[in-house]
């Protein structure tokens with residue numbers, strides 16, 4: 001949508017210049033976040049294609065992409081390594097930049113940290129530990145944390161001009177920013193410390209006999225074997241833990257830097273927009289740089305100047321005249337589309353009025369899912385046009 005028509009419809013917010021963000025060499029990290037199913041993965045991948053078209057060497061970290069989309073990007077396995085994406089030529093010839101993509105394998109990333117921080121014998125013990133295995137694949141927030149961890153790794157490697165991060169669907173907007181701290185807090189919690197402390201040292205010495213009783217009760221509840229697993233896990237993990245917390249903090253600070261831009265993705269629906277507002281406010285509270293909001297799957301009628309009521313009235317008139325069933329049906333279809341469009345516009349205007357400081361770009365709803373590079377390039381173009 002052009003700036004004029006945006007103003008014409010009374011938007012208070014500025015247009016989000018996605019092309020400007022992607023072409024700016026100062027932009028080093030873009031994080032796409034938002035509610036479940038709104039198009040985070042699609043937007044992240046489409047921005048990767050668009051950035052390559054603008055001459056950037058970009059890498060996209062995706063989380064759980066749909067199978068067909070992953071295949072079209074040449075992603076066949078979860079191996080935690082960025083793979084080159086073969087971009088088709090555009091109308092202007094070969095793409096000047098490049099795109100790599102990877103699917104985040106949460107457990108593999110967790111394992112890599114352990115391997116990087118513990119000596120080989122201790123790493124082997126941790127990786128084989130059943131408690132570690134369930135923690136690394138199921139702890140709530142681990143996926144969010146691992147996306148951040150991978151981002152930190154890629155940034156530190158210095159190999160990437162632009163890193164675009166897709167984030168997992170979070171039921172709560174808070175999960176994503178809280179994940180590093182929550183994981184740290186969990187591993188550092190009194191309970192884990194107490195359970196993990198070897199007898200006669202640490203917490204046991206301080207707390208005395210009471211702890212023996214506590215662990216006895218816990219052993220009854222969770223089972224002696226689980227308790228043993230936890231204890232040996234914590235003992236082995238201690239060496240690794242300090243680095244973990246420190247890395248989480250470093251990545252958190254990296255996100256606050258000028259070279260980072262958060263993009264909140266939303267659909268023009270009541271719930272999704274409310275959740276988007278929550279993200280906007282949370283990012284502001286955490287002083288994370290918000291680049292703009294992408295309103296994805298916006299419906300537009302082919303005849304924007306024909307209002308719903310006029311179309312409905314005209315259809316009724318044609319019914320009365322008789323013999324115009326097809327035209328009347330087309331008018332009714334248009335009336336329905338106009339109704340959807342008005343409703344979406346009303347919701348988007350409400351968001352713009354509440355957050356006029358946040359620029360917004362609109363991406364039209366396509367008749368089909370986005371599952372190939374051509375589709376991604378089209379979404380990229382729509383993003384660029386705002």
Ligand SMILES: Nc1ncnc2c1ncn2[C@@H]1O[C@H](COP(=O)(O)OP(=O)(O)OP(=O)(O)O)[C@@H](O)[C@H]1O
Pocket residue numbers: 035036037038039040041042043063064066167168169170296297298363364365366367368369370371379
């Ligand atoms: N503008 C669009 N037009 C049509 N289909 C779209 C559009 N954007 C996304 N989709 C489709 O919507 C579905 C959900 O998109 P996507 O996987 O990007 O969402 P997500 O926010 O990453 O979801 P999740 O929270 O589950 O990770 C996909 O099938 C995708 O192809």
Ligand SMILES: [Mg+2]
Pocket residue numbers: 040041042063064065166167168169
């Ligand atoms: Mg996704």
